[in-house]
Amino acid sequence: MSESLLGQSVRRKEDYRFLTGSGTYTDDVTVPGQLYAFFLRSPHAHARIRAIDTAAAKAAPGVVAVYVGTDLQGKVNGLPCGWLITGIDGQPMKEPVHPPLAQGKVRHVGDQVAMIVAESLNQAKDASELIEVDYEVLPACVDPAQARAPGAPLVHDDVPDNTCYVWGLGDKAATDAAFAQAAHVTTLEYINNRLIPNAIEPRAAVAQYHRGDDSYTLHVTSQNPHVERLLMTAFVLGLPEHKVRVIAPDVGGGFGSKIFLYAEETVLTWAAGQIKRPIKWTAERSESFLADAHGRDHVTKAELALDKHGKFLALRVHTTAGLGAYLSTFASSVPTILYATLLAGQYTTPNIYCEVTSVFTHTAPVDAYRGAGRPEATYVVERIVETAAREMKIDPAEIRRRNFITQFPYQTPVALCYDIGNYEGTLSEAMRVADVPGFEVRRKEAEARGKLRGLGYSAYIEACGLAPSNIAGALGARAGLYEAGEVRVHPTGKVTVFTGSHSHGQGHETTFAQVVAQRLGMSVEDIDVVHGDTGRIAFGMGTYGSRSIAVGGAAIVRALDKVVAKGKKIAAHLLEAAEGDIEFENGEFTVAGTDKKVPFAQVALTAYVPHNYPLDKLEPGLNEMAFYDPTNFTFPAGCHICEVEIDRATGETRIVNFTAVDDFGKIINPMIVEGQVHGGLTQGIGQALLEACVYDKESGQLITGSMMDYALPRADDVPNFKVSTQETPCTHNPLGVKGCGEAGAIGAPAAVINAITAALWPLGVRDIPMPATPQTVWRALQTAPKARSGRA
């Protein structure tokens, strides 16, 4: 092959169906005889259910069944949590029961109280209004900072102080000792704002029971259908795993929120078996706001100790993390394993200690949302580093350079071992692209127009490619984190690839096809990639943590290795040569040093029509699969530089420049990678400037419960990003790749807030809360210590 397909912006194979309205999303699936479900949800944040009267609803037109919590008792178990965290007291985390339909109490607004099943959706909704629930409303606590206060209402009676665990990582004594030696200590206290993921496709499910073989099919909006099936069958419903097929068809964005096993599809599947008819449920957007797992929700105090030259001596972090009312599937791991382990950032900080107190509140569950722990860690590190630089009057880029890790592999004091990186490389390239030397001129020009202009950095790192199963297991994971890939070569030489990764926008059907096409010397058109179906794919752990190419792609490469190895045996037979002399390149098996060759397609045909074939030594067929378990995490890293202009009169912040230089290792499809970065940056900017999940502190009502109240970024909220990549190939996976899906959301918030605080620093403002809305910034401007004197 003259030119490598790896590194080419191949246009996406999946686009035609999406552009012509031919995709199949879960709500597009309609099954003959299908019923519709509607969930009656709690209007209260915390209440005891004295009684539920469903008689009128059951008698309403078209209603087939109404289920409440007591109907499920002894039949449907609670939803499990997939990660066990052990506290600093040596005790396992508290795991209160997470009933799919409320039992005795409701614990957040939107908690499922009843499921109504009817012939039509309108009938189900109409009937829901006939259900009478007698609530005894109780006081609620929605603020993680207040959850442990004396007298705070308990979310679960058997969880004292609302505390799931108090967990620590790092050497506390050494860290405290280092602080005692510090020439300077920078302290920041802030909230990492709670976010609502808002994939544009709402969650949905269609559950079918098949009487003929006592089996089930569940179509569901999932990022990991095999995990969904395993959790649902083995832990909740007690169904035989092989009797349930879970299909995650086209999925309209996930961002973490579709990783988890949710109550709705669980009850739906169980009810389909009871009623023996298919049932569909599709969330309304208000249900997405109330009942999808949310993200972030940290309250943090961070302290950085430095010597007089600006070298970091120690970092000490105390975080209280809100978990919501119940433990969602991976909730416990997000503010711990995926957070504190990243607190070294790109720096040689020798002593780090982090203590995390995770608490229950009367709010929707909180779990992984794009970045999951790593944006929170980056925010800690990059905000405090930039603040320390300003306090010590050291250039923010210079203070980073003085502390960069430059020798690899590098063992951090918080468990991870970085295999490779080039932080100076991404920083200096970002500074070049962002024209940092020209900033002062731009700032003065803006000042003349009455605008404040600031420039902020974020030199982030993330741990992706989740994860080595043995390490994850030692850290409490209750699952393996390998991936499966299967390469099925058909008799004509065409290929179908089956991957346990799931694409819900990431373009795997194209990227993975490029990997296979390159190896087998074929065209991407001759390769189809199948994902998202437990009935077709052997197994899979799914897509999250930027793991698809690094782990799922690696599994495909391992399967390709097996295909090529078997192909060589067949070719050796056909070419009457020794297997060791066979080479495979550009789609042809050749005998080294000769012109004897046989094309791949002929080897494939021979494997399926084995007339002239070593049947005594080799099985027919050419279909290979592999499981790949990574030996380490991957460590994508980079530098984001944000430049903002602030209107002094209105407090409005405009992003005037945003530069991202990322090191994702080897790149398969640059177009797709850039798209992933654009999207991640926009979600990060959303967190920094626009998005806030707000619960009323008294009533526990969700104030930001619709797209009219919760500000998602729109096209005119974001700039054109300057995005480029640098490359230090990952040292331990076969493609040298690191993953790119979350980087934007991880790096951007700190860059934006660093830019805003840079602009406001001369006025005496050292911090600004997220989201930095015009009102927030305007208030800061009004109360700024040096507001009247203008720029110092």
Next chain:
Amino acid sequence: MTTPLALKVNGNAVSVQVEPRTLLVQLLRETLRLTGTHVGCDTGQCGACTVHLDGRAVKSCTMLAVQAAGCEITTIEGVAAPSGDLHPMQAAFKEHHGLQCGFCTPGMVMNAIDLARSKADLSEAEVRGGLDGNLCRCTGYQNIVKAVLAGAAAMRS
């Protein structure tokens, strides 16, 4: 209680009985099984349900089906040529990677076509402003804007 309704959808005459409370998007998705038009919110914010009504982009979740009586509706399924060749705007979205998960895409394309028809020589700022009623959570809009500008230029040529 149902009421009769006659309209044209993607060039075909349609005559159905609907409940008066049926939304246009429900008629399209559930009765006519044209599932390319999506529902992403209940409040008219996300624009995933955008279709053309007599040539203009409308949000089909915010109007009743009966309000479309006698009108001509075009959905995303009716945009490509009968041969299957993509409309220039669809082709531009593919060329410029203006879509990821694809869920907002039909609404984006329908709005973009209307936007392109409404004014020659759209500026980038006009495109960004014109997409205000369509939310995308995947792309960060940059490539959508690029696609709309390129698609609009292709539609003029």
